[in-house]
Amino acid sequence: MKQCLLCENETEMESWLPFFGAKAPVLCPRCLGKLEKITGPSCRWCSRPMEEDGLCLECREWGESLFAGNISLYSYNDAMKELIARFKYRGDYALAAIFAEDVRRAAKEAACDLICAVPLPPSRLFERRFNQSEALIEAAGLSSIPLIGRMESEKQSKKSRLERINSEQTFYPVGDAGGKSVLVIDDIYTTGATIRRVAEALGEAGASTVKSVTIARSGA
Amino acid sequence: MNAYFAGRELIDEEIPTLPDEHIATRPAIHMDNGQPRCRRCNNTTNFSSHHCARCSQLCLYCRHCIQMGKISSCTILYRWIGPPPKHPENAGTMHWTGTLSDGQRIASSNVERAIVHLNEHLVWAVAGAGKTEVLFHGISSALAAGKRVCIAAPRADVVRELAPRLAGVFPDTPPAALYGGSPNLHTYSPLVITTTHQLYRFYHAFNVMIVDEVDAFPYTFNSSLQFAVQKARKPDSALIYLTATPNTDWQAEVKSGKREATIIPARYHRHPLPMPKTKWCGNWKKSLLPSAVHSWVKTKLDAGSRLLLFYPHIDTMEKALPLFKEIDPRIESVHAADPLRKEKVEAMRRREIPALLSTTILERGVTFPGIDVAVIGAEDAVFTESALVQIAGRAGRSAGWPTGDIVFFHYGKTNAMMKAIRQIKEMNRLGIERGLIDG
Ligand SMILES: [Zn+2]
Ligand SMILES: [Zn+2]
Ligand SMILES: [Zn+2]
Ligand SMILES: [Zn+2]
Numbered sequence: 001m002k003q004c005l006l007c008e009n010e011t012e013m014e015s016w017l018p019f020f021g022a023k024a025p026v027l028c029p030r031c032l033g034k035l036e037k038i039t040g041p042s043c044r045w046c047s048r049p050m051e052e053d054g055l056c057l058e059c060r061e062w063g064e065s066l067f068a069g070n071i072s073l074y075s076y077n078d079a080m081k082e083l084i085a086r087f088k089y090r091g092d093y094a095l096a097a098i099f100a101e102d103v104r105r106a107a108k109e110a111a112c113d114l115i116c117a118v119p120l121p122p123s124r125l126f127e128r129r130f131n132q133s134e135a136l137i138e139a140a141g142l143s144s145i146p147l148i149g150r151m152e153s154e155k156q157s158k159k160s161r162l163e164r165i166n167s168e169q170t171f172y173p174v175g176d177a178g179g180k181s182v183l184v185i186d187d188i189y190t191t192g193a194t195i196r197r198v199a200e201a202l203g204e205a206g207a208s209t210v211k212s213v214t215i216a217r218s219g220a
Numbered sequence: 221m222n223a224y225f226a227g228r229e230l231i232d233e234e235i236p237t238l239p240d241e242h243i244a245t246r247p248a249i250h251m252d253n254g255q256p257r258c259r260r261c262n263n264t265t266n267f268s269s270h271h272c273a274r275c276s277q278l279c280l281y282c283r284h285c286i287q288m289g290k291i292s293s294c295t296i297l298y299r300w301i302g303p304p305p306k307h308p309e310n311a312g313t314m315h316w317t318g319t320l321s322d323g324q325r326i327a328s329s330n331v332e333r334a335i336v337h338l339n340e341h342l343v344w345a346v347a348g349a350g351k352t353e354v355l356f357h358g359i360s361s362a363l364a365a366g367k368r369v370c371i372a373a374p375r376a377d378v379v380r381e382l383a384p385r386l387a388g389v390f391p392d393t394p395p396a397a398l399y400g401g402s403p404n405l406h407t408y409s410p411l412v413i414t415t416t417h418q419l420y421r422f423y424h425a426f427n428v429m430i431v432d433e434v435d436a437f438p439y440t441f442n443s444s445l446q447f448a449v450q451k452a453r454k455p456d457s458a459l460i461y462l463t464a465t466p467n468t469d470w471q472a473e474v475k476s477g478k479r480e481a482t483i484i485p486a487r488y489h490r491h492p493l494p495m496p497k498t499k500w501c502g503n504w505k506k507s508l509l510p511s512a513v514h515s516w517v518k519t520k521l522d523a524g525s526r527l528l529l530f531y532p533h534i535d536t537m538e539k540a541l542p543l544f545k546e547i548d549p550r551i552e553s554v555h556a557a558d559p560l561r562k563e564k565v566e567a568m569r570r571r572e573i574p575a576l577l578s579t580t581i582l583e584r585g586v587t588f589p590g591i592d593v594a595v596i597g598a599e600d601a602v603f604t605e606s607a608l609v610q611i612a613g614r615a616g617r618s619a620g621w622p623t624g625d626i627v628f629f630h631y632g633k634t635n636a637m638m639k640a641i642r643q644i645k646e647m648n649r650l651g652i653e654r655g656l657i658d659g
Contacts, residue, residue: 003266091290094268094283125273129281129292135270 004028005095006083026097034079038072038217046192047072047217062192067199068181068209071110072189072217073102080216084187088132096132096139099215103140103185106213113180114207115142118198119150121170133186136215140185147175147182148201171197173205182207189214223305223408227368227425229260229297229451233289234421242302248295249280258282260291260420262447284444285420299423307410310392312363316356323484323656324354330482332358335428335458342461344474345484346493346647347613348587351462352382354484355430356389358460363393363410367427370412370452372419372445374436376400379413382432386411416445422452429453430460435467435606464613465606465643486651490658491622493644493651494615496608498637501629504597505536509543513596513629517575518547520592520625526568527575528582528593530611532600537577540596544577553577580607587614590621598628598637608640 002011002025009028025032042049043056047070050056074080087095107115117133125131137144153170182202184195189212199210222236231248232238249267250257257264263284272279275294282291320328327343334341335358345351355371362369371386373379376399383397396409398418405418412426429449453459466474473479487493501510513529520527529544531537534555544551552573554561561581567573568588576582580602593615595603603611608628615624628637651657 086286090286091281092268092283092286093270093281129272129274129279129290130270131273138270 002026004031005098006031006086031079034077035083036075036077036080038075045069046189047214048219049075049217058192062196065196065199066203066207066209067196068211070189070192070195070212070214071106072214073099073106074216076188076216076218084216087135088128088187091129093130093135096135099136100139100141102215103136103213104142107140107142107183107185110183110211110213111181112183112209112211114147114177114182115144116147116182116184116198116202117144118184118186118194119146119148119171121150121152123152133184136187137185142185144185145175147177147205147207148172148198149174169197169200171201173201175205177202177205177207179206179208181209181211184210184212186212186214188216188218190218222406224406225300226305226408227300227423228421229299229423230421231289231291231295231297235298238298239300239302242300244299244301245296247293248291248297249282249293256280256293258285258291259297260288261285262444288417288420305408307363307366308392311366311410312360312390313392314356314360314389315391316389318353320353321350321484321486321488321490321656323486323651323654324350324488327351327354327482327484328357331355331460332361334358334460334480335362338427338456338458340459340461340480342463342466342470342474342479342481343484344463344466344481346487347464347610348487348489348493348617349464349484350488351432351464351484352385355460355462358458359386359390359411359428362428362458363390366410368410368412368425369428369430370414370419370422370426371430371432372414372416372449372452373432374416376402376415378432379415382413386413416448419448419452424451424454426453426457428458428460430462432462434461434463435465465609467606471643483647483650484656485647485649485654486656487617487622489619489622490656491616491619492648492657494612494624494626495644495648496612496626496628496641498598498628498630498633498641501596501631503631504629505631508536508540510596510629513594514543514547516594516627516629517544521548521574525592525625526571526573526588526590528588528591528614529575529577530582530593530595530603531577531579532597532602534579536597537579541577544575548574551575551577554582555579556581580611582614587617589618590624591615592625594625594627594629596629598630599632599634603634603636605636605639605643608636609643612640612644 004011005026011025011028041053043059045059048056086092117137120131148171151170184198195212202210248259250259256267261284263282266283267280268283269278269280280293359369379397379399383395387394393411395411395413396404396407398414474481501512504510537553541553550573552564554564568576612626615626616622
């Protein structure tokens with residue numbers, strides 16, 4: 001018997017779990033049940049749930065770029081909000097294990113040549129002790145290549161939506177992607193502004209295309 | 221120096237500016253024979269690790285107390301070892317005009333003696349005996365002597381309820397009420413009322429440590445709470461426990477004289493505790509509202525009674541509710557996660573609800589004058605001896621209505637039921653023997 005990573009309950013090996021690719025469950029059925037997988041039709045660029053498959057209005061505005069799309073795995077509901085806060089802000093690194101299988105499978109489906117983490121500004125990294133994006137990659141048993149760096153910046157979450165979209169580029173190339181496709185893995189997709197800046201910097205590092213896998217899709 | 225630092229042991233994120241002197245430090249995670257131990261919460265089993273951007277090493281962290289701010293291998297704990305902050309003038313002056321019952325008076329002087337002599341003492345006071353008042357004299361003399369006093373309570377709502385009462389009694393020494401989200405978290409006071417979680421942040425701070433409702437702490441008085449209490453009190457300090465129903469071990473220790481204790485077997489209003497009855501009701505999980513319960517409820521409501529009905533689990537309770545609503549549509553149910561819990565309890569107080577179904581969350585604290593109480597499925601494991609004693613303690617609380625019916629409806633009698641009844645009977649016997657009960 002194992003203890004659930006989120007509560008005091010014990011986890012149970014349900015007969016259906018192996019179909020989801022799980023080894024031993026890290027969450028009890030109750031906590032697992034609170035997480036909502038994104039299924040059904042969605043925007044092919046940003047994973048926004050939609051009436052039918054296609055491009056959402058916002059993504060049409062972004063236009064063509066080397067960013068070839070995002071896959072989000074879960075909706076950003078209350079349980080996910082709490083989980084990500086505990087993982088990222090409280091610093092409970094162990095929670096990355098919850099998504100190991102999901103991330104591994106999504107990365108395989110994305111079929112990119114390289115995997116890259118989203119760097120944190122240096123002072124933020126020191127404060128948090130680890131980078132959530134790297135933690136998700138490590139927990140999934142994947143390896144990443146440092147292709148971009150990040151400058152110090154003001155806190156993203158304090159900015160308004162418009163400010164965030166218009167914010168200056170803080171990512172810069174540090175490696176050589178050599179014309180290969182790059183997959184970026186991170187915790188939340190909100191407006192897509194961050195990932196597009198990342199893609200831009202990766203393009204400067206020589207990436208041919210950039211895709212992203214994110215745990216949660218926030219925003220309407 | 222921020223006065224609030226005194227007596228606390230904190231991580232750097234919790235200290236706005238670290239003073240240059242009078243600081244003692246130690247690593248927050250201690251390796252004990254190759255096994256890690258968190259010095260804030262004493263966890264030895266629930267750790268994880270990752271490569272750490274601060275110390276550039278594989279770094280352990282404690283998962284048990286992470287909600288209070290992360291403790292890692294590279295975390296340092298800081299504490300203030302300089303001169304203690306000055307206490308208010310008139311600290312401990314008591315502004316209280318109430319009087320103690322005979323039972324309370326004995327407990328009060330035993331508590332005060334234990335506080336003066338730095339002893340351990342248990343106050344076993346039945347529900348409605350008035351256990352808080354028993355502390356006033358002891359707290360007063362400790363505060364007057366320049367000592368620091370802490371009351372640890374099992375839940376934030378108990379802290380919030382105790383704080384204004386004590387602020388009224390000791391207006392010169394307003395207590396710091398500590399719970400998650402409290403406005404007092406950074407306040408220094410010689411008198412502290414706190415949840416266990418906040419207690420973890422103290423180190424050898426208190427000359428008097430009072431643990432309220434020992435039996436009610438989550439998972440009973442568990443080892444991590446023991447640890448928090450021992451860490452927060454000074455090595456030379458008094459330790460007072462309050463309970464309405466001690467666990468079996470402590471009951472035995474009291475009886476054999478191994479544990480120094482004062483029993484207050486009678487209520488403040490000097491009437492005996494109403495005795496619970498047991499009644500077989502068949503398979504209540506199947507019938508949800510067994511006919512024995514149905515006819516009891518109907519008779520009681522027709523006679524104008526108000527009822528508190530306990531179910532062991534939310535699901536059976538929710539399934540039974542529609543059947544109760546057929547008797548009276550105003551009947552409601554509450555459980556721990558119910559967002560309308562407060563509103564429903566208030567409506568019950570205002571007599572707008574004739575009967576309230578509840579899980580064990582209302583077993584303590586809540587009082588409604590003149591109610592009758594029933595437990596449906598009393599044999600369920602959640603109804604321990606102490607839970608049943610607490611539930612029975614809801615009836616007959618007010619002097620104006622000192623009696624009340626208590627029925628344990630069951631599908632097979634349990635030891636816990638019989639022990640609870642025996643405990644209540646024994647308290648009444650003691651109360652009469654000591655002349656604390658009239659008539
Ligand atoms: Zn769980
Ligand atoms: Zn889109
Ligand atoms: Zn800890
Ligand atoms: Zn470290």
